[in-house]
Each structure stands twice: as structure tokens, then as C-alpha cells.
Amino acid sequence: xxxxxxxxxxxxxxxxxxxxxxxxxxMVYGIIKLINFAHGDIYMxxxxxxxxxxxxxxxxxxxxxxIAMAACALLGVVIExxxxxxxxxxxRITSLITAIGVSLFLEYTMQYFMGAGVRTMPDDVLLEGVxxxxxxxxxxxxxxxxxxAVLLMLLLQFIVKKTKIGKAMRAVSTDPDAAQLMGINVNxxxxxxxxxxxxxxxxxxxxxxxxxxxxxxxxxxTPGLKAFIAAVFGGIGIIPGAMMGxxxxxxxxxxxxxxxxxxxxDAVVYVIxxxxxxxxxxxLLGKNEKEKV
Amino acid sequence: MKNWFxxxxxxxxxxxxxxxxxxxxxxxxxxxxxxxxxxxxNIGINIVLALGLNLIIGYSGQFSLGHAGFMAIGxxxxxxxxxxxxxxxxxxxxxxxxxxxxxxxxLIIAIPTLRLRGDYLAIAxxxxxxxxxxxxxxxxxxxxGAAGLNNIPKITNFNWIFGVIVISxxxxxxxARSSHGRATASVREDEIAAESMGVNTTKYKxxxxxxxACLASVGGALYAGNFYTLTPGIFGFMKSxxxxxxxxxxxxxxxxxxxxxxxxxxxxxxxxxxYAELRMIIYSVLIIVIMVYRPNxxxxxxxxxxxxxxxxxxxxxx
Amino acid sequence: xxxxxxxxLTKNFGGLCANSNVNLEVRPQELVGLIGPNxxxxxxxxxxxxxxxxxxxxxxxxxPNGKEIKLNGRKxxxxxxxxxxxxxxxxxLFTSLSVIDNVKIAMNKxxxxxxxxxxxxxxxxxxxxxxxxxxxxxxxxxxxxxxxADELAGNLPYGEQRRLEIARALATKPKLLFLDEPAxxxxxxxxxxxxxxxxxxxxxxxxxxxxxxxxxSLVMKLCERIYVxxxxxxxxxxxxxxxxxxxxVIEAYLGEEV
Numbered sequence: 001x002x003x004x005x006x007x008x009x010x011x012x013x014x015x016x017x018x019x020x021x022x023x024x025x026x027m028v029y030g031i032i033k034l035i036n037f038a039h040g041d042i043y044m045x046x047x048x049x050x051x052x053x054x055x056x057x058x059x060x061x062x063x064x065x066x067i068a069m070a071a072c073a074l075l076g077v078v079i080e081x082x083x084x085x086x087x088x089x090x091x092r093i094t095s096l097i098t099a100i101g102v103s104l105f106l107e108y109t110m111q112y113f114m115g116a117g118v119r120t121m122p123d124d125v126l127l128e129g130v131x132x133x134x135x136x137x138x139x140x141x142x143x144x145x146x147x148x149a150v151l152l153m154l155l156l157q158f159i160v161k162k163t164k165i166g167k168a169m170r171a172v173s174t175d176p177d178a179a180q181l182m183g184i185n186v187n188x189x190x191x192x193x194x195x196x197x198x199x200x201x202x203x204x205x206x207x208x209x210x211x212x213x214x215x216x217x218x219x220x221x222t223p224g225l226k227a228f229i230a231a232v233f234g235g236i237g238i239i240p241g242a243m244m245g246x247x248x249x250x251x252x253x254x255x256x257x258x259x260x261x262x263x264x265x266d267a268v269v270y271v272i273x274x275x276x277x278x279x280x281x282x283x284l285l286g287k288n289e290k291e292k293v
Numbered sequence: 294m295k296n297w298f299x300x301x302x303x304x305x306x307x308x309x310x311x312x313x314x315x316x317x318x319x320x321x322x323x324x325x326x327x328x329x330x331x332x333x334x335n336i337g338i339n340i341v342l343a344l345g346l347n348l349i350i351g352y353s354g355q356f357s358l359g360h361a362g363f364m365a366i367g368x369x370x371x372x373x374x375x376x377x378x379x380x381x382x383x384x385x386x387x388x389x390x391x392x393x394x395x396x397x398x399x400l401i402i403a404i405p406t407l408r409l410r411g412d413y414l415a416i417a418x419x420x421x422x423x424x425x426x427x428x429x430x431x432x433x434x435x436x437x438g439a440a441g442l443n444n445i446p447k448i449t450n451f452n453w454i455f456g457v458i459v460i461s462x463x464x465x466x467x468x469a470r471s472s473h474g475r476a477t478a479s480v481r482e483d484e485i486a487a488e489s490m491g492v493n494t495t496k497y498k499x500x501x502x503x504x505x506a507c508l509a510s511v512g513g514a515l516y517a518g519n520f521y522t523l524t525p526g527i528f529g530f531m532k533s534x535x536x537x538x539x540x541x542x543x544x545x546x547x548x549x550x551x552x553x554x555x556x557x558x559x560x561x562x563x564x565x566x567x568y569a570e571l572r573m574i575i576y577s578v579l580i581i582v583i584m585v586y587r588p589n590x591x592x593x594x595x596x597x598x599x600x601x602x603x604x605x606x607x608x609x610x611x
Numbered sequence: 612x613x614x615x616x617x618x619x620l621t622k623n624f625g626g627l628c629a630n631s632n633v634n635l636e637v638r639p640q641e642l643v644g645l646i647g648p649n650x651x652x653x654x655x656x657x658x659x660x661x662x663x664x665x666x667x668x669x670x671x672x673x674x675p676n677g678k679e680i681k682l683n684g685r686k687x688x689x690x691x692x693x694x695x696x697x698x699x700x701x702x703x704l705f706t707s708l709s710v711i712d713n714v715k716i717a718m719n720k721x722x723x724x725x726x727x728x729x730x731x732x733x734x735x736x737x738x739x740x741x742x743x744x745x746x747x748x749x750x751x752x753x754x755x756x757x758x759x760a761d762e763l764a765g766n767l768p769y770g771e772q773r774r775l776e777i778a779r780a781l782a783t784k785p786k787l788l789f790l791d792e793p794a795x796x797x798x799x800x801x802x803x804x805x806x807x808x809x810x811x812x813x814x815x816x817x818x819x820x821x822x823x824x825x826x827x828s829l830v831m832k833l834c835e836r837i838y839v840x841x842x843x844x845x846x847x848x849x850x851x852x853x854x855x856x857x858x859x860v861i862e863a864y865l866g867e868e869v
């Protein structure tokens with residue numbers, strides 16, 4: 001039972017990072033129906049920016065997160081304008097390949113300038129100390145990751161539900177043409193969506209750098225896919241679904257690894273993906289829609 | 294029999310022989326030296342893989358991101374047989390074993406998965422492909438695990454690759470230009486209308502998926518017979534992407550487009566090898582530029598017309 | 612015996628009831644009209660009868676050869692194989708395929724030569740292809756589309772696309788044909804031509820026809836019997852004259868000329 005609770009705690013903090021990344025996938029998919037394969041690499045860029053703010057500028061974790069979020073938001077908007085906007089009416093497959101191209105570009109440009117090696121965060125930014133609750137230990141880093149992730153998700157909920165931008169985003173994702181006719185600036189709304197999604201990925205990048213204490217140019221690939229799976233799991237296009245999916249995938253992965261199946265932990269995630277697609281393709285919180293004839 | 298020897302078919306046959314002779318000549322006088330041969334074989338194997346994927350994506354309209362998984366099954370099946378049985382017999386047996394295994398696994402995957410559409414199908418096939426790769430990695434006793442298989446005899450050569458490409462092309466074209474091929478295309482065009490016209494859409498989607506997967510398997514076998522070693526890492530997501538890029542760049546539904554695209558991308562990669570570190574950056578920018586400026590690929594869904602090469606004369610419906 | 616008998620057919624989408632307790636009969640070689648205001652559930656009914664939607668309740672009995680077969684739960688392609696064909700309200704042709712291929716695809720269900728025979732080009736393949744080519748051209752000629760056999764279906768003008776959809780449906784050799792608003796978007800002259808064409812089809816192909824239409828003059832001229840749907844229910848049925856004077860129908864159509 002203690003092992004289970006311990007893995008649950010580990011899973012919750014890892015899962016909250018997945019959830020942040022999954023939110024970006026889900027928001028972008030919701031609005032332009034694109035699986036943004038480059039999203040995992042924006043998270044990688046966020047991790048590097050966080051690393052340089054902490055090691056180069058000697059600032060703390062919170063400023064690092066804010067700067068990484070701002071830079072990633074800008075990067076996301078630029079990528080959308082250059083690579084995705086011209087393809088908005090092309091076939092889905094074409095935009096998907098473009099997204100893969102952008103992903104490769106970010107990975108190998110980073111590798112070219114930073115080298116392929118793994119970098120570690122300096123020890124002094126990591127919060128030392130462990131909270132012991134009945135045999136389960138929670139590190140302060142885990143606690144911090146969890147708290148920051150929850151705060152960001154609350155902020156996102158506020159933006160989506162209460163602000164004008166959020167309303168525009170929901171309108172465009174329901175019907176872009178109708179939204180345009182109602183006077184909503186669709187291009188600007190798509191830019192905001194990319195900015196917000198990428199900012200969340202940037203924050204997740206800094207947090208994961210602290211969690212594993214190592215970053216590398218290819219670190220975004222697998223977590224990117226897993227975050228996407230998390231988004232599908234919860235119901236793609238649905239924001240609470242992405243949060244739930246992220247946490248579920250994180251917990252599941254640590255549980256499998258914790259019970260000795262670490263070789264199969266990736267396979268388990270994919271099997272879950274396949275099962276959810278086969279049983280309820282619209283995801284846990286999604287509605288099944290049938291094509292109108 | 295007289296149906297086989299139409300003017301069009303004879304022209305294609307002559308063209309094929311000429312292409313074969315040209316490459317054999319270039320190899321014999323060492324213009325295509327051993328380095329270029331490596332590049333050429335790679336292009337050839339990619340063509341086989343791309344033809345299979347084009348059948349799935351371009352003809353039946355099903356978006357698969359899991360081609361590398363089927364290639365892996367074909368490569369490992371062939372590799373394992375070739376380590377036991379020497380020579381051509383082993384290679385042929387390996388190809389056959391790979392096809393049977395791939396067909397079985399593709400069928401098992403297809404039946405539940407092909408109910409999904411578009412992106413969902415893409416992600417599900419990607420998931421299956423990764424599961425195949427992880428399974429191969431973890432079956433240490435049979436596959437050698439992460440270290441892979443070594444000392445596979447080298448049997449793949451130009452004749453094998455050229456032969457496989459020609460046979461695949463003939464089979465795919467014959468399939469496409471038949472009632473079954475038209476039914477497959479109708480699924481791509483409008484699944485609901487196809488179903489309402491009496492087309493068993495599930496059957497034709499599955500058929501295209503399994504045939505495409507089997508071609509990937511043969512491509513994998515050629516790969517196994519060419520590179521001496523196999524490791525699971527070769528068959529990751531990026532391999533599926535490479536093949537997908539060829540198909541989309543050539544034009545979805547265009548077989549000649551896939552061939553031309555495989556050549557162009559293969560040659561580009563060869564030149565980029567000189568820029569070791571910049572290679573992937575340039576390649577990724579190229580992918581983006583190609584997609585933005587040629588979203589329908591080089592050939593669209595059109596084919597190279599043999600009559601246009603021989604003579605400027607419009608062909609009648611055949 | 613009726614060729615089609617529909618008993619208490621009901622379709623619910625979530626809480627919404629699209630059709631409730633629909634009873635309907637079609638006799639052999641009969642031309643039946645199905646009318647009703649927008650959203651009355653006409654197309655939903657077609658979708659249930661052709662297997663696209665599964666009914667929530669009720670029975671669909673189809674008797675192509677004098678023996679009743681229950682259609683509930685059968686997939687659309689199986690329903691088509693039994694002898695029911697349809698057209699769509701929003702034309703659904705295979706737009707990037709040629710006109711003749713559109714028709715040949717509808718003949719696929721009767722093809723006997725297998726995939727292997729096609730791939731290896733055995734004699735049976737050529738025999739089947741020649742037969743299909745001949746039959747498809749004959750069919751296209753009836754619809755005055757034979758000249759355009761090699762054009763892409765998506766490039767045809769609107770009226771010809773509507774005709775091709777009917778030709779394609781007939782290529783499945785149906786006993787019962789559903790036409791979903793065949794005259795939608797046509798001008799008066801095209802509608803008149805279509806009226807004649809539908810009559811000719813009924814004679815030549817010996818089919819029963821059920822058509823949904825908003826053009827009242829066409830319905831009154833063509834149909835032998837009419838069913839009126841409103842809010843998913845049959846509110847009236849009978850001969851054209853009876854429907855014309857039916858009080859409930861006039862109420863349902865209030866503001867529209869009947």
C-alpha cells in the first residue's frame with residue numbers, strides 16, 4: 001500500500017507536467033484540427049531557456065518559468081505564422097508532415113548549437129527536503145511542480161471561461177466560419193491559442209528539467225507523444241479532459257514502472273491509447289458524434 | 294492472353310527493360326560506384342515501402358503512421374530465417390515468412406482499428422507500430438533485444454530490388470485498375486456513399502491495409518538482406534515519417550510520384566551527408582518548404598503517362 | 612404483398628425523437644411520395660431504411676422476391692445487396708473518379724472474379740470488366756451521360772450530377788429506389804425533364820420508388836400515394852387528391868401552398 005501511495009505521489013507530479021503539455025495539444029487541435037507534433041519540442045526549448053535563465057542569469061525558478069513561458073509563447077506564434085498558416089486549407093496529412101518538419105527543425109537546431117549531450121540543473125535551485133507522511137515521501141520539488149502546474153491550469157480555466165479571448169477561442173473551435181461572421185478575428189484567436197498552449201509547454205519544460213534534473217535536445221519526443229496520448233485519452237479538444245488525461249497517464253506510467261515493468265512502461269501507454277481509441281475514440285469526456293448524412 | 298499484350302503494356306515493358314539496362318550499364322562501368330550503389334539500394338527499398346504506404350493512404354484514404362512496424366516484422370522474419378538457411382532459398386523463405394506474419398498481424402490490427410477515421414487512425418497505427426518495436430526489443434531470446442541481429446548474409450542486390458519494385462508495381466496497378474481497386478478508391482472518396490452503393494467498405498479498407506503492410510514487410514526483408522545487422526531502433530517513428538514524406542511529396546495516389554520522390558529525397562540526403570551536423574536541419578526545412586509550396590505533392594494524384602514518353606498521342610480509355 | 616413494410620419505426624438521438632411510430636407500406640412498382648416540412652424526419656427515415664442508422668424501435672420488412680426479410684441492424688452495403696438503392700440530399704458522388712467509374716463501383720457487389728484473379732489478370736477478370744463496361748455505358752446512355760463517361764464526376768454541371776446519382780443507384784440493380792430530393796436546386800425545365808425521367812425509370816427498371824421532395828407540383832404529378840411526416844410522425848397518407856385537401860397537412864404547411 002505504501003509503495004502504491006508513493007508511486008501515486010510520483011505519478012501525480014509527473015502527470016501534472018504531462019497535463020500542461022497535453023493542454024497545448026488539445027487547444028491547438030480543438031481550434032485548427034492539427035496534431036502539432038512540434039509541441040513536445042517547444043517544451044524542450046522551454047527547458048533550455050529555463051536552464052539558461054537559472055545558470056546564466058542566476059535567477060530563481062519562478063522568473064525562469066515566466067521567461068520560458070514568454071519566449072515559448074512567441075516561438076509558438078512564429079511557428080504558426082510561418083509553417084501552419086499557409087496550410088490551413090490543405091489536407092490534414094500535409095499539415096501533419098509540416099508539423100513533423102518543424103519538430104525535427106527545433107530538435108536538430110538545438111542540437112547543433114547546444115550539442116547532443118545532457119545538461120543538469122545546478123544543485124542550489126533544487127529545493128532540498130522531503131515531506132514524510134506515513135511512510136510516503138514527497139520531495140519539495142514534487143510539491144512545487146504540482147502546485148505550479150495546478151496554478152497554471154486554474155489560470156487557463158480563468159482565461160478560457162471568463163475573458164474575451166477565451167470566448168473567441170471557444171467560438172472559433174466550434175465553427176471558424178461562423179465566428180468570423182460574428183466579427184471575431186480568427187487569425188488573432190489562433191495566434192493566442194498557440195501562444196497560450198506554447199507558454200504552458202514552456203513552463204512544463206522548466207518543471208521537467210527540475211524533476212529529472214537533466215535536459216537534452218531530443219527530450220521532447222517521447223513526452224510529447226505521451227502528452228498527446230493524454231489529450232486523446234481525456235477527449236481531444238476538451239481542456240479538463242487534457243488535465244485528467246495527463247494525470248492519468250503520469251500515474252499509470254509510474255505505477256507500471258514501480259511494479260517492475262519499466263521495460264514495458266512505454267508499451268503500456270500505447271496499449272492504453274489503442275484501447276481508448278477502440279472503445280471510446282472521442283475520449284473519456286468526449287461525446288460520440290456521427291457524420292450527418 | 295491477347296489482353297495482356299496491349300500497346301500500352303508493351304510500351305511499359307520496353308521502358309522497364311530500358312531502365313534496367315541503363316542502371317546495369319552504369320553499374321558495370323562504375324559510374325554508379327559502390328558508394329552510389331548503397332544510396333541506390335536505399336532508394337529502391339524506400340520505393341517498395343512507399344508503394345505499400347501509397348496503397349493505404351493514397352488509394353484507400355486510410356491515414357497510417359505505423360508503416361515502420363510492418364517493415365520491422367518483415368525485416369526480423371527474413372533476418373531470422375536467413376541466419377538459419379543460406380543463400381537465395383533462405384532469402385525467399387524469409388520474405389515469404391515475413392509476408393505471412395505481417396499479413397496476420399496487419400489483419401489483427403486492421404479489424405478493430407480501421408473503424409477509426411483520420412487522425413485517430415493515424416495515432417492508433419502509430420501506437421501499434423511502437424508496440425511492435427517495443428515487443429521486438431523485449432523478446433531478447435529470439436530477436437537479440439536492443440543489440441539486434443548480426444551477421445545476416447548479404448543477398449539483396451540491384452536485381453532483387455529492381456525485380457521486387459517491378460512486381461509490386463504490376464500487382465498494385467492491376468489491383469487499382471479492377472473492380473476491387475475502384476471499390477477501394479470509393480472508400481477514400483466517400484465512405485458513406487460507397488457503403489450505400491453496396492461496397493463492403495470494411496473489407497476493402499482491410500484489404501488495402503494488409504496488402505500495403507505486406508509490401509512494407511518485403512521492403513523490410515530487402516533491408517535485412519542488405520545491411521548485415523538489424524536493431525529495433527531502426528524501425529522507430531521516424532522511419533514511418535520518412536516513408537510518409539516520400540508518399541506525400543510524390544503525390545498521394547501517384548505511384549510514379551512515389552518513385553520520383555524517393556529518388557529526389559534519396560539524392561538530397563546523399564548530398565546533405567557532406568554537411569553532417571546541418572543535415573537534419575536542412576532536411577527539416579526542406580520538408581516544411583515542400584509541404585507549404587507543394588501541398589499536393591509533385592504529381593498530385595496523376596500518373597506518369599507512358600504514351601507521353603514514347604509519342605505525343607492521347608490514349609483511349611483502356 | 613408489399614415490397615416494403617415499416618412497422619412502428621422509432622429513432623431517438625439522445626433525448627431527441629427524430630421519428631416515432633412510423634408505419635409505411637410500399638407496393639411493388641409503386642411510386643410513393645414522402646413529404647413534410649423541413650426537419651420532419653424524412654431523411655432520418657431514409658437513413659434507417661437503408662441501414663445508415665439503426666432504428667431504436669420497430670421493424671423494417673423488405674420483400675424483394677416475395678419473401679419478407681427483416682432489415683433491422685443490417686449494414687448499408689448488405690441492404691443494398693438485397694435490392695435497395697438510394698440517392699442523397701446533398702449529392703455524394705465520388706467526385707475525383709470518372710463518371711463511368713462511379714457507375715461501375717455500384718456494380719461491384721455482383722462482381723464474381725476475386726482479388727487474386729484481378730491482380731493476376733486471369734480471363735475471368737477481363738470478362739467481368741468487359742461486361743461492366745458494356746452495362747455501364749448502356750445505363751449512362753439512358754441518362755444522356757455516355758458522352759461524358761470519362762469526365763470526372765465532380766466536373767459535371769449540377770443537373771447532370773443529380774442524374775448521375777440516380778444512374779449510379781440503378782447500377783446496383785435495385786427492387787426499391789429511394790430518391791432524396793432529386794429536384795432540389797433544379798430549374799422548372801430541368802424539373803420537368805426529371806419528372807419524365809423518373810416515370811421512365813419506373814417502367815424500364817421495374818422498380819418501386821419512394822421519393823422525398825419539396826416541389827409539390829412534382830410530387831402531385833408523379834406519386835401514386837403520399838405520406839406526410841411532421842415532427843417525426845406520419846400525420847396523413849393517401850392519394851394525392853386526399854392529401855391536397857387534408858386539414859392536418861394544410862396546418863403543418865401553414866403558409867406554404869399545397
